[in-house]
Amino acid sequence: xxxxxxxxxxxxxxxxxxxxxxxxxxxxxxxxxxxxxxxxxxxxxxxxxxxxxxxxxxxxxxxxxxxxxxxxxxxxxxxxxxxxxxxxxxxxxxxxxxxxxxxxxxxxxxxxxxxxxxxxxxxxxxxxxxxxxxxxxxxxxxxxxxxxxxxxxxxxxxxxxxxxxxxxxxxxxxxxxxxxxxxxxxxxxxxxxxxxxxxxxxxxxxxxxxxxxxxxxxxxxxxxxxxxxxxxxxxxxxxxxxxxxxxxxxxxxxxxxxxxxxxxxxxxxx
Amino acid sequence: xxxxxxxxxxxxxxxxxxxxxxxxxxxxxxxxxxxxxxxxxxxxxxxxxxxxxxxxxxxxxxxxxxxxxxxxxxxxxxxxxxxxxxxxxxxxxxxxxxxxxxxxxxxxxxxxxxxxxxxxxxxxxxxxxxxxxxxxxxxxxxxxxxxxxxxxxxxxxxxxxxxxxxxxxxxxxxxxxxxxxxxxxxxxxxxxxxxxxxxxxxxxxxxxxxxxxxxxxxxxxxxxxxxxxxxxxxxxxxxxxxxxxxxxxxxxxxxxxxxxxxxxxxxxxxxxxxxxxxxxxxxxxxxxxxxxxxxxxxxxxxxxxxxxxxxxxxxxxxxxxxxxxxxxxxxxxxxxxxxxxxxxxxxx
Numbered sequence: 001x002x003x004x005x006x007x008x009x010x011x012x013x014x015x016x017x018x019x020x021x022x023x024x025x026x027x028x029x030x031x032x033x034x035x036x037x038x039x040x041x042x043x044x045x046x047x048x049x050x051x052x053x054x055x056x057x058x059x060x061x062x063x064x065x066x067x068x069x070x071x072x073x074x075x076x077x078x079x080x081x082x083x084x085x086x087x088x089x090x091x092x093x094x095x096x097x098x099x100x101x102x103x104x105x106x107x108x109x110x111x112x113x114x115x116x117x118x119x120x121x122x123x124x125x126x127x128x129x130x131x132x133x134x135x136x137x138x139x140x141x142x143x144x145x146x147x148x149x150x151x152x153x154x155x156x157x158x159x160x161x162x163x164x165x166x167x168x169x170x171x172x173x174x175x176x177x178x179x180x181x182x183x184x185x186x187x188x189x190x191x192x193x194x195x196x197x198x199x200x201x202x203x204x205x206x207x208x209x210x211x212x213x214x215x216x217x218x219x220x221x222x223x224x225x226x227x228x229x230x231x232x233x234x235x236x237x238x239x240x241x242x243x244x245x246x247x248x249x250x251x252x253x254x255x256x257x258x259x260x261x262x263x264x265x266x267x268x269x270x
Numbered sequence: 271x272x273x274x275x276x277x278x279x280x281x282x283x284x285x286x287x288x289x290x291x292x293x294x295x296x297x298x299x300x301x302x303x304x305x306x307x308x309x310x311x312x313x314x315x316x317x318x319x320x321x322x323x324x325x326x327x328x329x330x331x332x333x334x335x336x337x338x339x340x341x342x343x344x345x346x347x348x349x350x351x352x353x354x355x356x357x358x359x360x361x362x363x364x365x366x367x368x369x370x371x372x373x374x375x376x377x378x379x380x381x382x383x384x385x386x387x388x389x390x391x392x393x394x395x396x397x398x399x400x401x402x403x404x405x406x407x408x409x410x411x412x413x414x415x416x417x418x419x420x421x422x423x424x425x426x427x428x429x430x431x432x433x434x435x436x437x438x439x440x441x442x443x444x445x446x447x448x449x450x451x452x453x454x455x456x457x458x459x460x461x462x463x464x465x466x467x468x469x470x471x472x473x474x475x476x477x478x479x480x481x482x483x484x485x486x487x488x489x490x491x492x493x494x495x496x497x498x499x500x501x502x503x504x505x506x507x508x509x510x511x512x513x514x515x516x517x518x519x520x521x522x523x524x525x526x527x528x529x530x531x532x533x534x535x536x537x538x539x540x541x542x543x544x545x546x547x548x549x550x551x552x553x554x555x556x557x558x559x560x561x562x563x564x565x566x567x568x569x570x571x572x573x574x575x576x577x578x579x580x581x582x583x584x585x586x587x588x589x590x591x592x593x594x595x596x597x598x599x600x601x602x603x604x605x606x607x608x609x610x611x612x613x614x615x616x617x618x
Contacts, residue, residue, distance in 0.1 A: 164350050167354065168356075171321070172367050173342045173343075173371055173372060175371075182356075186356075
């Protein structure tokens with residue numbers, strides 16, 4: 001196609017303008033708002049007992065969901081790309097289901113299932129367990145929402161990889177674990193890391209599903225996004241933006257790691 | 271090590287990939303599995319390697335039933351069509367892989383492995399390439415690394431799947447000569463799959479010709495080329511002219527119209543046809559030369575018969591110059607050698 005200089009420039013400028021106006025400016029606004037009343041207020045908001053509890057809970061939930069979904073993602077991608085079976089297409093669609101379902105609905109679904117009056121409620125209370133309005137519920141909701149990320153990153157990478165290298169490893173005497181560690185993993189590592197990063201970012205930031213199952217008990221079941229919302233509703237803007245800026249910082253760091261990974265994948269496949 | 275294949279069949283869903291295969295491969299031979307795509311040759315090779323499961327029949331390597339052994343215990347060297355080198359490892363680590371993954375008590379020391387890799391690099395003429403990555407090698411070099419990698423584990427048998435399929439014609443020819451020489455040096459029983467008859471005839475001690483999941487013929491290259499047992503083998507091993515006719519009292523005679531009784535087809539190679547200007551007997555066929563071209567020392571002459579079928583003849587330079595043929599000329603041809611097959615399923 002012949003390049004139209006005018007159209008090209010117009011498109012590039014529009015996109016930059018759009019992104020600066022709707023993404024970059026609001027993001028910078030968060031940081032200015034957070035520091036509006038001085039560093040002392042900022043630090044107080046972050047070091048506040050409830051804020052620290054929210055940060056701890058968010059990190060705990062992320063630390064549980066990301067490894068589990070990574071394991072699931074690797075297994076699912078492996079099954080889909082290395083074996084032929086009936087219902088493969090169905091499995092692919094099911095993995096993407098959390099993208100299609102609104103997080104709020106996901107949250108309601110867990111309430112319907114696990115609340116004391118829900119389908120499995122009596123069984124759970126008999127065992128003396130609490131899922132809804134408690135950490136297990138938050139973990140479940142987050143897992144549901146972040147389920148597709150790793151699998152979706154890995155499937156195209158493993159598809160392109162094919163089976164021959166693994167067959168070669170096995171025919172040279174490697175066992176299943178050696179094959180995975182020495183042949184499969186090095187080939188998928190950048191895609192895997194990218195999936196894990198995306199999954200973590202979403203796990204940290206998840207609001208909708210978690211807000212429904214958590215019950216928002218301060219100092220107990222509040223995650224960072226929930227804590228920010230509560231502060232905001234109580235007109236503690238500086239504090240809300242201070243915690244928000246911390247989360248945004250996490251997002252920016254994630255973005256940098258992602259760019260770095262993309263750069264690495266690019267150079268390593270050259 | 272001998273390979274013994276008994277009553278092997280394989281089905282994929284409704285597709286019968288292999289029908290009751292029986293084969294004996296003597297120790298130390300270099301054998302080609304030759305056939306068109308879909309003939310089941312790669313499936314058979316992968317079954318011997320253990321990359322496909324054996325449900326029907328028995329495969330014995332060195333008189334040991336291998337069907338029950340997992341592939342990583344079979345001591346089979348397998349070379350893949352597209353090399354399947356480990357992209358993230360250097361040539362050295364690729365070749366050393368099979369030794370490095372051995373259980374601790376069977377694993378050689380690092381020095382022994384390094385010495386073995388050096389020895390193999392010398393064998394495949396790639397000294398000085400140890401630190402390169404597969405992406406930095408040419409196709410022929412990659413294939414040699416793949417071979418060295420397979421040989422590193424000192425396999426009982428060596429299996430190669432279309433080893434030269436992805437290479438250009440000149441490199442191909444070089445590599446197959448080299449494989450022949452290598453086999454003479456190391457003498458491990460080797461089975462390779464190819465769809466290229468020239469390659470099979472050129473390299474192998476013995477050729478197994480396969481078609482539609484069955485073995486058509488097994489024999490030395492000269493044997494299968496000179497006495498093909500079926501029209502398929504005759505056709506597959508080279509260019510061929512077909513002459514319709516009939517057999518009466520054990521004698522073949524040409525005829526132009528479709529026969530209702532004793533129908534037979536004569537198969538004649540292009541270089542087994544004699545061309546004459548004069549009609550010397552009734553057993554000659556009249557034809558008109560339509561095209562003459564030359565590839566190297568061979569002259570190809572295309573001619574059309576009166577019934578609009580074509581005949582292809584090959585002459586060497588001396589023969590051609592002696593006859594001094596011209597396009598449009600009418601000549602008489604007769605087969606110097608012919609193989610007659612009676613169609614099995616002719617209709618009345």
